[in-house]
Amino acid sequence: MEGFGEVLKMYRKTEIINDSKAPPAEGFGEADMIINVGPQHPATHGVLHLVITLNGETIKNVEPHLGYIHRSIEKMCESLSYRQFIYVTSRMDYLSAHINNHACALCVEQGLQVEIPPRAQVIRVLMDELTRIASHELWLGAMAMDLGAFTPFFHAFRERESINDIMEETCGARLTMNYMVPGGVMHDLHPSFQQRVKDFMQLYKSKVHEYDEMLTGNIIFQNRMKNVGVLSAEDAISYGCTGPTARGSGVSCDVRKLYPYEIYNTLEFDEVLETGGDSFSRYMVRVREMQQSIRIIEQLIDNIPEGDFQTKTKAVLKLPKGEFYSRVETARGELGVYIVSEGATTPYRIKFRSPGFSNLSVLNHIAKGSKLGDLVAMMGTLDLVIPDIDR
Amino acid sequence: MWSFSNIANSIHEWLSNNFNPTWTIIIEMVIAGVAVISLFALLGLVLVIMERKVSAWMQIRLGPNRVGPKGMFQSLADTLKLLVKEGLTPGGADKFLFNLAPFIAMIVAMLLMAPIAFAKDFQLWDLNIGVLFVSAVSSIMVISILMAGWASNNKYSLMGAMRSGAQIVSYELSAGLSILAVVVMTGSLQVSEIIESQRNGWWIFKGHLPMLIAFVTFIIAVTAETNRAPFDLAEAESELTAGFHTEYSGMKFALFFLAEYVNVFIVCAIGATLFLGGWMPFHIGKWEGFNHVMDYIPSSIWFFGKTFFLIFLIMWFRWTFPRLRIDQLLNLEWKYLLPISMINLLIVTAMAILGWHF
Amino acid sequence: MFIKKYIQEIWGAVKSLLKGMRRTGYYFTHHKEIITQQYPDNRETLNLPERFKGEVVMPHDENNEHRCTGCQACELACPNGTIKVIFKNELNAEGKKKKAIDKLVYHLELCTMCNLCIEACPSDAIKMAQTFEHSVFDRNELTKILNNPGSKIMDGVE
Ligand code: SF4
Ligand code: SF4
Numbered sequence: 001m002e003g004f005g006e007v008l009k010m011y012r013k014t015e016i017i018n019d020s021k022a023p024p025a026e027g028f029g030e031a032d033m034i035i036n037v038g039p040q041h042p043a044t045h046g047v048l049h050l051v052i053t054l055n056g057e058t059i060k061n062v063e064p065h066l067g068y069i070h071r072s073i074e075k076m077c078e079s080l081s082y083r084q085f086i087y088v089t090s091r092m093d094y095l096s097a098h099i100n101n102h103a104c105a106l107c108v109e110q111g112l113q114v115e116i117p118p119r120a121q122v123i124r125v126l127m128d129e130l131t132r133i134a135s136h137e138l139w140l141g142a143m144a145m146d147l148g149a150f151t152p153f154f155h156a157f158r159e160r161e162s163i164n165d166i167m168e169e170t171c172g173a174r175l176t177m178n179y180m181v182p183g184g185v186m187h188d189l190h191p192s193f194q195q196r197v198k199d200f201m202q203l204y205k206s207k208v209h210e211y212d213e214m215l216t217g218n219i220i221f222q223n224r225m226k227n228v229g230v231l232s233a234e235d236a237i238s239y240g241c242t243g244p245t246a247r248g249s250g251v252s253c254d255v256r257k258l259y260p261y262e263i264y265n266t267l268e269f270d271e272v273l274e275t276g277g278d279s280f281s282r283y284m285v286r287v288r289e290m291q292q293s294i295r296i297i298e299q300l301i302d303n304i305p306e307g308d309f310q311t312k313t314k315a316v317l318k319l320p321k322g323e324f325y326s327r328v329e330t331a332r333g334e335l336g337v338y339i340v341s342e343g344a345t346t347p348y349r350i351k352f353r354s355p356g357f358s359n360l361s362v363l364n365h366i367a368k369g370s371k372l373g374d375l376v377a378m379m380g381t382l383d384l385v386i387p388d389i390d391r
Numbered sequence: 392m393w394s395f396s397n398i399a400n401s402i403h404e405w406l407s408n409n410f411n412p413t414w415t416i417i418i419e420m421v422i423a424g425v426a427v428i429s430l431f432a433l434l435g436l437v438l439v440i441m442e443r444k445v446s447a448w449m450q451i452r453l454g455p456n457r458v459g460p461k462g463m464f465q466s467l468a469d470t471l472k473l474l475v476k477e478g479l480t481p482g483g484a485d486k487f488l489f490n491l492a493p494f495i496a497m498i499v500a501m502l503l504m505a506p507i508a509f510a511k512d513f514q515l516w517d518l519n520i521g522v523l524f525v526s527a528v529s530s531i532m533v534i535s536i537l538m539a540g541w542a543s544n545n546k547y548s549l550m551g552a553m554r555s556g557a558q559i560v561s562y563e564l565s566a567g568l569s570i571l572a573v574v575v576m577t578g579s580l581q582v583s584e585i586i587e588s589q590r591n592g593w594w595i596f597k598g599h600l601p602m603l604i605a606f607v608t609f610i611i612a613v614t615a616e617t618n619r620a621p622f623d624l625a626e627a628e629s630e631l632t633a634g635f636h637t638e639y640s641g642m643k644f645a646l647f648f649l650a651e652y653v654n655v656f657i658v659c660a661i662g663a664t665l666f667l668g669g670w671m672p673f674h675i676g677k678w679e680g681f682n683h684v685m686d687y688i689p690s691s692i693w694f695f696g697k698t699f700f701l702i703f704l705i706m707w708f709r710w711t712f713p714r715l716r717i718d719q720l721l722n723l724e725w726k727y728l729l730p731i732s733m734i735n736l737l738i739v740t741a742m743a744i745l746g747w748h749f
Numbered sequence: 750m751f752i753k754k755y756i757q758e759i760w761g762a763v764k765s766l767l768k769g770m771r772r773t774g775y776y777f778t779h780h781k782e783i784i785t786q787q788y789p790d791n792r793e794t795l796n797l798p799e800r801f802k803g804e805v806v807m808p809h810d811e812n813n814e815h816r817c818t819g820c821q822a823c824e825l826a827c828p829n830g831t832i833k834v835i836f837k838n839e840l841n842a843e844g845k846k847k848k849a850i851d852k853l854v855y856h857l858e859l860c861t862m863c864n865l866c867i868e869a870c871p872s873d874a875i876k877m878a879q880t881f882e883h884s885v886f887d888r889n890e891l892t893k894i895l896n897n898p899g900s901k902i903m904d905g906v907e
């Protein structure tokens with residue numbers, strides 16, 4: 001075989017460029033190679049950069065490099081007033097923009113000690129759950145596309161689209177709504193809101209079995225997902241995973257159940273838990289979670305109380321000196337907003353605990369030793385939104 | 392009656408009357424070459440627009456609808472765009488092999504056209520080992536992919552090429568075995584004889600269940616051999632960006648693209664020839680009237696109809712299923728398709744010896 | 750039995766695949782399910798909801814009068830300095846000097862359509878328009894002056 005290598009060298013006149021002179025990393029074997037997935041790559045859905053050490057098709061190490069879309073939102077918020085900073089958080093996890101805004105509004109309200117009218121609470125919960133469904137629909141399509149099934153992507157967008165239309169009508173935008181304000185919501189519901197939500201639920205129910213036919217039951221899909229990227233409950237806790245990622249490993253962590261905010265404690269819904277810990281369990285958690293969201297919406301849609309949609313707050317908001325923390329369950333996990341106030345009109349320091357960052361951190365742990373093809377299945381079911389990780 | 396063979400015959404007669412035999416042969420070869428190349432171009436255009444329309448309708452979209460009536464000239468516009476684009480050769484690439492690879496892919500596809508019977512008595516080369524020729528030549532395809540992947544000096548390309556090497560080499564086995572099933576039944580490797588043997592019924596009907604199994608294995612295996620989804624691991628967009636042709640652009644990329652579609656056409660044509668009777672019309676036993684009506688449909692329409700039906704089937708797979716993983720792909724071949732088609736071949740052989748078919 | 754399990758496995762797999770194919774086959778043959786909107790062609794019939802946030806505008810009435818008092822609440826409410834109010838001194842009917850707006854400069858390229866300025870405006874002088882085709886070749890065109898030239902404040906608006 002040595003002779004063959006010599007012949008090859010002689011034959012190849014052209015030199016390999018980009019041959020790094022840097023010493024190889026620890027544990028980097030002879031036959032290993034490094035490939036850079038991202039920052040521009042079809043599977044990363046954003047500017048995530050993964051440095052992957054491969055041995056053939058087997059992954060030895062995955063190192064995420066962050067910072068390509070860092071906009072220093074936390075620092076930016078320090079110079080914005082308590083009304084103004086909420087809209088910026090839509091740009092973190094843009095798929096659950098509404099829920100992000102909700103968390104901020106909750107935190108400010110906690111500082112201001114204002115009561116929110118019941119109508120506003122119901123509207124907020126309704127919007128949150130609609131956002132959750134929309135986010136999961138997009139995740140479903142994108143994940144299927146990562147696995148090579150293109151068609152469910154478009155089908156999932158059909159449902160997502162009708163939610164976006166509802167949002168557009170009531171909030172005035174499709175993605176970055178900025179609908180939550182301290183003290184309630186910005187506008188009242190659109191008159192046709194109830195009817196359109198009901199139409200959407202009908203559409204959803206008539207189409208939901210299609211995903212079972214095309215994905216859940218599909219033998220290729222099951223083989224791609226089952227026993228792939230297994231995350232044990234202990235690891236999920238120690239890495240700080242939340243949301244469907246942790247619930248797929250059997251960790252009960254639904255903020256809506258454990259630390260209920262707004263009217264969640266009066267609603268009937270189940271915390272979805274799966275015990276497999278693999279990609280398929282995470283998939284099933286999200287699919288079943290959509291049904292729970294539908295259940296919540298069904299309970300609320302005919303019982304929206306009359307009344308104000310906003311409590312009157314002062315034109316210039318001032319939080320008393322102190323520290324405030326609020327947590328909500330976004331589509332990806334637990335989002336925490338931590339405000340330190342010095343009593344001024346702008347926060348002294350803001351910290352966001354975003355779910356995507358902790359969920360990404362398990363990637364190396366679960367990807368080691370699996371095939372390159374599995375990596376997309378894992379990344380798909382971790383449901384990464386890059387601006388949420390980088391902020 | 393108008394037919395391809397009549398046209399061919401009259402051209403031949405006219406040429407032999409006006410030229411001496413050597414020139415006749417040369418001119419006929421040129422005509423055949425031009426015909427094959429134009430068929431290539433045409434197939435590329437038709438299949439691309441077909442795929443885009445099929446995928447669009449399955450994905451509740453409209454698909455291309457701007458260029459020409461209902462977007463029918465979209466692929467023409469795309470070809471034009473690809474023609475004027477720069478064909479970039481990356482700096483670290485092996486320039487000779489890099490540029491050679493797409494042409495090998497095309498040459499293989501062209502060679503495969505030779506033994507296909509497009510209509511009654513209309514065939515470029517009815518060689519007596521037709522089916523063997525097809526399976527032999529089609530395995531050269533993997534060389535062009537390996538060449539492209541290796542010469543690109545890109546890790547994604549290399550991985551795509553290695554995957555496709557493993558894939559094509561293993562799936563050739565079950566494709567070959569299911570072709571053998573027909574050969575055993577017919578007792579000949581010659582394409583025209585295989586078609587002739589289906590005069591009283593296509594093999595897929597005549598051969599009972601074993602033939603149906605052979606047909607299904609054949610379709611799965613050729614889908615894998617042509618690197619189509621759900622076996623498109625060589626390209627695997629979400630994993631390897633574009634696999635072995637990541638570094639190709641412009642017309643060189645178009646050649647790979649075209650070769651893929653032409654290969655799909657060829658394997659479907661072979662499938663139609665072996666299992667669905669080639670240009671043979673559909674006949675039902677003793678229904679004389681019905682059979683007579685079927686005979687009126689030109690043989691070329693029968694052939695292209697069957698082929699396009701199979702192509703549609705392969706497209707249908709592509710737009711429905713997720714992609715397999717490399718080890719699952721090899722598992723499918725070695726644990727399922729290969730044993731099944733081997734046992735199937737045994738059964739078919741027994742059937743052929745005992746005469747258990749119509 | 751091994752063979753039986755093997756065959757059952759294959760049969761189950763094939764059935765699951767056929768189910769998926771039936772679904773795509775359904776959509777292939779049912780074109781009325783298509784949801785594509787042919788955007789530039791349907792411009793006339795496209796109606797956006799009245800709350801859609803496309804661009805901040807200042808409505809004027811038929812006498813070329815607007816409602817803006819120049820209170821600067823919008824400028825303060827805006828999180829990213831999109832709005833600038835520029836004043837001029839005007840003589841009113843009694844010959845007294847009065848502050849009034851000269852220009853209300855609006856930088857569309859900075860605006861995030863957060864609606865805070867409209868919420869903040871005490872006299873409803875500005876509102877959101879439903880336009881959305883904002884692309885231009887020169888970015889200077891995106892800096893707009895919201896009040897019409899020569900416009901005045903409406904009577905009775907304080
Ligand atoms: S919509 Fe928001 S960003 Fe735009 S001008 Fe008004 S306050 Fe400023
Ligand atoms: S637009 Fe409204 S808020 Fe802005 S200066 Fe005029 S009156 Fe004041």
